[in-house]
Amino acid sequence: MTNTAHIALRDVSVTFPVLSFHDRSLRSRFVSAVTLRRKPAASHIITALNEVSLDIRAGDRLAIIGANGAGKTTLLRVLAGIYHPTAGRIDVSGRCLSLFDLQAGFDEEATGYENIMRRGLVIGARRAEIDARRAEIAEFTELGDRLDLPLRTYSSGMMLRLIFAVATAVEGEIVLLDEWIGVGDQQFRRKARQRLDEIVARAGILVLASHDIELIQSTCNRAILLEQGRIIAAGATDTILAQYLAGSGARKA
Ligand SMILES: Nc1ncnc2c1ncn2[C@@H]1O[C@H](COP(=O)(O)OP(=O)(O)OP(=O)(O)O)[C@@H](O)[C@H]1O
Numbered sequence: 001m002t003n004t005a006h007i008a009l010r011d012v013s014v015t016f017p018v019l020s021f022h023d024r025s026l027r028s029r030f031v032s033a034v035t036l037r038r039k040p041a042a043s044h045i046i047t048a049l050n051e052v053s054l055d056i057r058a059g060d061r062l063a064i065i066g067a068n069g070a071g072k073t074t075l076l077r078v079l080a081g082i083y084h085p086t087a088g089r090i091d092v093s094g095r096c097l098s099l100f101d102l103q104a105g106f107d108e109e110a111t112g113y114e115n116i117m118r119r120g121l122v123i124g125a126r127r128a129e130i131d132a133r134r135a136e137i138a139e140f141t142e143l144g145d146r147l148d149l150p151l152r153t154y155s156s157g158m159m160l161r162l163i164f165a166v167a168t169a170v171e172g173e174i175v176l177l178d179e180w181i182g183v184g185d186q187q188f189r190r191k192a193r194q195r196l197d198e199i200v201a202r203a204g205i206l207v208l209a210s211h212d213i214e215l216i217q218s219t220c221n222r223a224i225l226l227e228q229g230r231i232i233a234a235g236a237t238d239t240i241l242a243q244y245l246a247g248s249g250a251r252k253a
Pocket residue numbers: 016018046047048066067068069070071072073074075
């Protein structure tokens with residue numbers, strides 16, 4: 001299953017039209033209504049990704065590197081199908097397992113067990129698959145009877161255990177990840193890291209968006225450097241990391 005995964009992006013751009021506070025004000029909406037302007041025009045267009053072209057093939061462990069706001073999360077969301085490109089084209093062959101956007105799909109009032117299903121569906125699993133793995137997921141969380149209680153009664157560490165257990169029980173040929181390795185207490189963290197290593201080893205493609213240099217070096221064999229939504233460098237991990245670190249040093253100096 002691991003050698004057919006492939007992702008191709010051609011000139012992919014993602015823009016967000018943003019209304020300022022003024023545009024959203026009652027007065028502005030009233031003026032729009034009486035002048036029959038349907039919607040106030042967006043006062044800013046934020047370009048989160050700008051003509052990104054990229055091929056990711058089986059065996060690639062790709063790091064997405066860049067400063068805050070460079071477009072890393074946006075690119076992960078495009079790969080996961082959460083955002084559609086405003087322009088350009090994306091082709092993904094292979095099943096994506098999205099291990100980012102941690103809070104998505106959870107309901108505070110639902111029990112741990114109910115949330116296992118909700119979250120599983122959000123990250124791309126099928127209902128039957130989650131049902132079949134329910135006991136295994138529950139065991140991995142080590143939360144026992146607390147899984148019958150509503151999520152609002154959980155500590156943040158307990159919540160992370162649940163998120164992690166669901167995420168890593170699902171198979172994916174393409175694994176999309178950001179830097180949330182440090183889950184839970186020391187004992188759980190060891191177990192989590194081991195589980196994550198297994199998933200990455202099985203996946204055809206790993207895409208990791210991170211600021212964690214050590215994690216990138218130990219996990220990835222390729223990297224791209226994003227700046228203001230554009231790929232400004234691509235190549236071997238060490239080369240691209242060196243370029244990024246030299247650039248961020250220069251920015252601070
Ligand atoms: N929903 C949105 N609406 C408007 N602008 C957005 C939205 N999401 C992202 N942006 C903008 O797009 C750009 C890229 O954001 P993104 O979250 O992809 O950056 P990032 O590289 O992941 O940053 P960080 O390292 O800080 O997490 C930023 O300028 C951000 O403000």
